[in-house]
Amino acid sequence: MYTLLKKEGAARRGTYSTPHGTIQMPAFMNVATAGAIKGAVSALDLKEVHCQVQLCNTYHLHLRPGDQQVRKLGGLHQFTQWQGPILTDSGGFQVFSLAKLRNIKEEGVTFASHIDGHKIFMGPEESMQIQSHLGSTIAMAFDECMQNPAEYDYAKHSVARTTRWLYRCKTEMNRLNALPNTINPQQLLWGINQGSVYDDLRIEHMKQIAELDLPGYAIGGLAVGESADVMYHILEVLNPYLPKDKPRYLMGVGTPANILEGVRRGVDIFDCVMPTRNARHGHAFTTEGIRNLMNAKYELDEHPLEDGCQCPACQHFTRAYIHHLLKAGEMLGMRLMVLHNLYFYNTLLEKIRTALDNGCFEQFYRENIEAVSTRI
Amino acid sequence: MYTLLKKEGAARRGTYSTPHGTIQMPAFMNVATAGAIKGAVSALDLKEVHCQVQLCNTYHLHLRPGDQQVRKLGGLHQFTQWQGPILTDSGGFQVFSLAKLRNIKEEGVTFASHIDGHKIFMGPEESMQIQSHLGSTIAMAFDECMQNPAEYDYAKHSVARTTRWLYRCKTEMNRLNALPNTINPQQLLWGINQGSVYDDLRIEHMKQIAELDLPGYAIGGLAVGESADVMYHILEVLNPYLPKDKPRYLMGVGTPANILEGVRRGVDIFDCVMPTRNARHGHAFTTEGIRNLMNAKYELDEHPLEDGCQCPACQHFTRAYIHHLLKAGEMLGMRLMVLHNLYFYNTLLEKIRTALDNGCFEQFYRENIEAVSTRI
Ligand SMILES: [Zn+2]
Ligand SMILES: [Zn+2]
Numbered sequence: 011m012y013t014l015l016k017k018e019g020a021a022r023r024g025t026y027s028t029p030h031g032t033i034q035m036p037a038f039m040n041v042a043t044a045g046a047i048k049g050a051v052s053a054l055d056l057k058e059v060h061c062q063v064q065l066c067n068t069y070h071l072h073l074r075p076g077d078q079q080v081r082k083l084g085g086l087h088q089f090t091q092w093q094g095p096i097l098t099d100s101g102g103f104q105v106f107s108l109a110k111l112r113n114i115k116e117e118g119v120t121f122a123s124h125i126d127g128h129k130i131f132m133g134p135e136e137s138m139q140i141q142s143h144l145g146s147t148i149a150m151a152f153d154e155c156m157q158n159p160a161e162y163d164y165a166k167h168s169v170a171r172t173t174r175w176l177y178r179c180k181t182e183m184n185r186l187n188a189l190p191n192t193i194n195p196q197q198l199l200w201g202i203n204q205g206s207v208y209d210d211l212r213i214e215h216m217k218q219i220a221e222l223d224l225p226g227y228a229i230g231g232l233a234v235g236e237s238a239d240v241m242y243h244i245l246e247v248l249n250p251y252l253p254k255d256k257p258r259y260l261m262g263v264g265t266p267a268n269i270l271e272g273v274r275r276g277v278d279i280f281d282c283v284m285p286t287r288n289a290r291h292g293h294a295f296t297t298e299g300i301r302n303l304m305n306a307k308y309e310l311d312e313h314p315l316e317d318g319c320q321c322p323a324c325q326h327f328t329r330a331y332i333h334h335l336l337k338a339g340e341m342l343g344m345r346l347m348v349l350h351n352l353y354f355y356n357t358l359l360e361k362i363r364t365a366l367d368n369g370c371f372e373q374f375y376r377e378n379i380e381a382v383s384t385r386i
Numbered sequence: 387m388y389t390l391l392k393k394e395g396a397a398r399r400g401t402y403s404t405p406h407g408t409i410q411m412p413a414f415m416n417v418a419t420a421g422a423i424k425g426a427v428s429a430l431d432l433k434e435v436h437c438q439v440q441l442c443n444t445y446h447l448h449l450r451p452g453d454q455q456v457r458k459l460g461g462l463h464q465f466t467q468w469q470g471p472i473l474t475d476s477g478g479f480q481v482f483s484l485a486k487l488r489n490i491k492e493e494g495v496t497f498a499s500h501i502d503g504h505k506i507f508m509g510p511e512e513s514m515q516i517q518s519h520l521g522s523t524i525a526m527a528f529d530e531c532m533q534n535p536a537e538y539d540y541a542k543h544s545v546a547r548t549t550r551w552l553y554r555c556k557t558e559m560n561r562l563n564a565l566p567n568t569i570n571p572q573q574l575l576w577g578i579n580q581g582s583v584y585d586d587l588r589i590e591h592m593k594q595i596a597e598l599d600l601p602g603y604a605i606g607g608l609a610v611g612e613s614a615d616v617m618y619h620i621l622e623v624l625n626p627y628l629p630k631d632k633p634r635y636l637m638g639v640g641t642p643a644n645i646l647e648g649v650r651r652g653v654d655i656f657d658c659v660m661p662t663r664n665a666r667h668g669h670a671f672t673t674e675g676i677r678n679l680m681n682a683k684y685e686l687d688e689h690p691l692e693d694g695c696q697c698p699a700c701q702h703f704t705r706a707y708i709h710h711l712l713k714a715g716e717m718l719g720m721r722l723m724v725l726h727n728l729y730f731y732n733t734l735l736e737k738i739r740t741a742l743d744n745g746c747f748e749q750f751y752r753e754n755i756e757a758v759s760t761r762i
Contacts, residue, residue, distance in 0.1 A: 045710065050426035050717035054702060075685065075710040082686055083706050091702050309451065310458055326430060326467050330459050334421065334451040341426035341717055 012226070012257045012278075016366055020249055020276040023366035026226075026257050029196045030087070030095045030147045035257060036273045036366075038359045039065040039097060039281035040352055044074065045090050048286040049348030050341060053092035058322050059349055060356040063095045065281045068140050068150075069104035072130075073123050077143035085145025085193035097281075098146035100137045100202075103155045103230075103262070114154065116171065134178035138199075142186040145193030150228065151179045153202045158235035165206040169215045172204050176219055200226035200259065207240050209247045216251040227252060228259035229277075238268065245275035252276065266295060266358055266382035270375050273362055285355050289347035292336050295354040299384030301329075303347065308333040315346075321353035322346075358382075388602070388633045388654075392742055396625055396652040399742035402602075402633050405572045406463070406471045406523045411633060412649045412742075414735045415441040415473060415657035416728055420450065421466050424662040425724030426717060429468035434698050435725055436732040439471045441657045444516050444526075445480035448506075449499050453519035461521025461569035473657075474522035476513045476578075479531045479606075479638070490530065492547065510554035514575075518562040521569030526604065527555045529578045534611035541582040545591045548580050552595055576602035576635065583616050585623045592627040603628060604635035605653075614644065621651035628652065642671060642734055642758035646751050649738055661731050665723035668712050671730040675760035677705075679723065684709040691722075697729035698722075734758075 012035075016023040026033045040047060040061045047056065056064065066086055071077055083089050086096050102119075105112060109121035109130075118133020132140075137152035153172040156165060183199045186192055201219040205211030219227065229248060232241045245260070252258050257278040263269070264282050272280060285295065292304035296316040301308075303315070314324035315332065323332070323346035335343030365374035388411075392399040402409040416423060416437040423432065432440065442462055447453055459465050462472050478495075481488060485497035485506075494509020508516075513528035529548040532541060559575045562568055577595040581587030595603065605624060608617045621636070628634050633654040639645070640658050648656060661671065668680035672692040677684075679691070690700035691708065699708070699722035711719030741750035 044714045044716055045707070046714075046716040046718040048717065050721035052702070052718055052722070070714075074714055075706075079685060079706075079710075083688065083704070089704075089707055089710075091707075309455060312459065326428070328459070328465075330451075330455075331421070331465055331467075334455075334465075338420045338422075338446075338450055340420055340422040341424065341720065342422040342428055344717065345426035345721070346428070 012255055014254065016369075018366055018369060018371045019274065021273050021366060021371050022276055022278055023363060024257070024278060026278075028095045028147045028198065029194065030093065033062050033095055033279070034363055035278040036359055036362055037062050037279045038269070038355045039063040039279065040356070041065045041281055041283050041286065042090065042092075043067045044070045045086065047348065047352070049289060049344045051345065051348055051352070053090050055322070055349060056092060056352075059353040060360065061094070061352065062356070063097060063279075064090070064092045065097045065099065066090075066144065066146065067104060068098045068101035068137065068144065069108065071144060072101060072140050073125055077140040081143035081145070081193060085143075087145065095147040097148040098141045098144050098150065099261075100150040100152040101132055101140065102137070102153050105132060106155050116174075118152075134175040135182045138179055138182040138186060142183070142192060142194075142197060146197065147194065148198045148200055148226065149183065151176045151199060151201050153204055153230060155231050155234065156204070156206050158207055158231070158240075160206040162208060162211075165208055165211055169204050169211050172202070173215065173218050176201050176222065180222055180224070198225045200224055200228055202228045202230040202261070203248065204231045206231060207236055207244065209244075212244055212248055213251055216248055220251065220253050224256070226257045226259060228261050230261045232260065233262045233264055233268075238271070241268075242271055242275060245272065245277065249276050266355070267379060269358065270362070270379050270382070273371070274375055285351035286348050289344060289351050292347070294347060295351050295382070296386075297378070297381065299381055299386040301386055303329060303333050303336055305333075315350045316354070319350065319353070321350045323350040388631055390630065392745075394742055394745060394747045395650065397649050397742060397747050398652055398654055399739060400633070400654060402654070404471045404523045404574065405570065406469065409438050409471055409655070410739055411654040412735055412738055413438050413655045414645070414731045415439040415655065416732070417441045417657055417659050417662065418466065418468075419443045419659075420446045421462065423724065423728070425665060425720045427721065427724055427728070429466050431698070431725060432468060432728075435729040436736065437470070437728065438732070439473060439655070440466070440468045441473045441475065442466075442520065442522065443480060444474045444477035444513065444520065445484065447520060448477060448516050449501055453516040457519035457521070457569060461519075463521065471523040473524040474517045474520050474526065475637075476526040476528040477508055477516065478513070478529050481508060482531050492550075494528075510551040511558045514555055514558040514562060518559070518568060518570075518573060522573065523570065524574045524576055524602065525559065527552050527575060527577050529580055529606060531607050531610065532580070532582050534583055534607065534616075536582040538584060538587075541584055541587055545580050545587050548578070549591065549594050552577050552598065556598055556600070574601045576600055576604055578604045578606040578637070579624065580607045582607060583612055583620065585620075588620055588624055589627055592624055596627065596629055600632070602633045602635060604637050606637045608636065609638045609640055609644075614647070617644075618647055618651060621648065621653065625652050642731070643755055645734065646738070646755050646758070649747070650751055661727035662724050665720060665727050668723065670723060671727050671758070672762075673754070673757065675757055675762035677762055679705060679709050679712055681709075691726045692730070695726065695729070697726045699726040
């Protein structure tokens with residue numbers, strides 16, 4: 011259940027209680043694609059970097075190790091040893107971006123595994139069944155995530171199907187939650203708004219899915235090819251139609267600047283692979299901007315990645331050491347970078363929440379929006 | 387300074403005090419080639435896996451980041467944040483195994499970097515200078531490590547040169563330790579016995595280098611192509627000629643069985659990349675034998691890698707999870723395997739020391755020598 015504690019402009023400070031604990035919002039979800047964060051980071055490490063929610067990918071876990079295996083092993087909480095809330099995506103995004111030879115029909119999608127090419131069918135019922143086996147806290151509805159820009163007519167047709175799929179998701183989830191051996195019988199289903207870059211399709215779809223009175227709503231199909239301005243515009247257009255008493259999840263977003271802009275437009279929860287993906291390329295997020303640790307200027311730099319940072323990497327290791335580890339291809343370099351970047355994201359959201367608590371989010375936004383995108 | 391506490395047969399229980407702390411012997415050194423353990427394991431993690439001594443490689447650190455850089459950054463202890471004893475090898479082994487186009491003369495060796503091919507000269511003085519810059523606790527003498535089997539005449543010639551090199555090492559180390567800005571002015575020089583598989587060469591060389599009264603002696607040039615029986619034979623042949631009041635280091639060895647056999651023949655300290663290298667291939671060392679975690683039989687196995695193991699991996703994660711991580715190529719799999727394997731090696735040595743303390747090493751040896759090599 012979402013509780014709105016405070017508002018500043020469109021920005022919302024709230025809490026969301028779940029069977030696996032309460033999420034302070036706005037929040038950032040840490041992406042553990044195949045049940046582990048990239049960079050040798052475990053569920054225990056996630057606590058150290060102030061993670062609140064872990065996101066796992068249905069598509070990847072369905073292919074490997076298999077959702078039936080995870081079910082037999084007691085579900086994702088038992089499997090990964092992360093005891094807090096876990097959100098699973100629906101698999102839709104990966105089916106439409108990673109899988110090969112997909113074929114979309116009213117029933118669902120037939121596609122070929124990106125690992126070994128074997129044919130798989132996934133529709134709303136299959137997605138719900140897989141997520142039920144995984145036993146996540148929050149399951150996402152199965153939708154079609156279109157590339158932007160999509161043709162208007164295609165988008166209209168697709169959105170209508172996504173709505174029909176959502177009804178089937180809800181029916182199937184209700185059935186699964188009522189079964190005797192369900193891992194998490196209180197699994198929550200969140201709906202996803204689509205409509206590409208078209209205001210009318212977005213609004214119409216949002217109105218339709220709001221009628222289902224689901225415990226949360228995501229805005230999907232953004233950060234998939236369109237400009238940031240278009241994304242911000244869609245958030246503004248949708249704002250009046252999003253249920254005020256439900257959390258709002260902006261999927262797959264984004265940079266620290268995207269997050270500040272998202273919160274300013276009423277978003278409650280985010281997820282993104284940037285903290286891990288950028289770590290691999292040596293990019294450290296800091297309050298002053300983005301450092302490229304591959305840069306030769308760090309060879310003799312005895313500062314931590316960020317001065318004053320309390321993350322497990324900055325408390326002990328220097329830029330010079332991490333620069334060396336990255337250059338030498340030592341896994342430890344990646345791990346330290348990921349720990350820092352996740353800590354940065356999670357504590358950025360903490361600072362945003364504190365600013366909202368103190369009624370000075372707008373000031374915090376102004377003081378940080380430029381710096382967080384600067385390359386230093 | 388080495389203190390012999392107790393003997394059981396040829397096996398020795400002792401302590402070795404250094405400026406960076408006392409090493410309980412027999413001991414196992416954890417290999418941090420380029421200043422980091424493979425598998426995203428940091429100096430902080432080393433404490434968790436009961437590591438006493440870290441070994442770093444002179445050749446690798448000379449090439450990258452460069453020993454002058456490490457010196458400017460305060461030496462290896464400051465650089466890696468490992469505060470206990472550190473041993474550096476001389477670079478000789480890597481020059482003779484990794485580098486290309488080497489050319490050996492009386493002065494030293496010219497070789498091409500395995501990273502970018504650039505020409506480098508390293509002789510006894512250069513090796514001592516590099517290790518002095520690194521500031522390790524124990525520096526190893528620069529020697530020629532021959533492949534086994536080597537021709538008798540070549541081996542005889544090579545060993546004589548290694549002796550001459552050792553005198554030059556000692557002179558240079560004395561000079562470096564007396565300089566005003568030396569990172570570790572108490573750096574200890576250990577000599578290395580060579581002689582391939584020839585008893586007379588080994589004994590003659592050992593007698594010669596014992597005359598220098600160095601604070602420690604290594605047996606080098608073993609585990610480089612000869613059978614384990616030949617290695618054990620050399621250890622037995624050398625035993626009467628090794629100074630009793632100095633630690634004895636068997637370089638690059640080995641399997642848990644090699645270690646039990648080595649201790650039984652008077653070895654005090656070991657190093658080996660097996661715990662990390664085997665982790666990469668999914669091999670977990672346990673008291674009952676070696677498990678291959680890539681094996682499908684672990685898919686639903688909810689036991690830890692080893693029942694009752696107190697390592698950071700076994701305290702939290704199952705074989706099923708680690709099997710999945712290794713299959714999915716997730717770095718976390720490698721990290722958990724390495725943490726377990728290092729813990730296994732370090733605590734194997736703890737158990738050996740306890741057995742020696744209690745006068746029951748022979749019994750411990752008999753109870754474990756078969757099992758540790760079994761594939762289960
Ligand atoms: Zn940090
Ligand atoms: Zn263990």
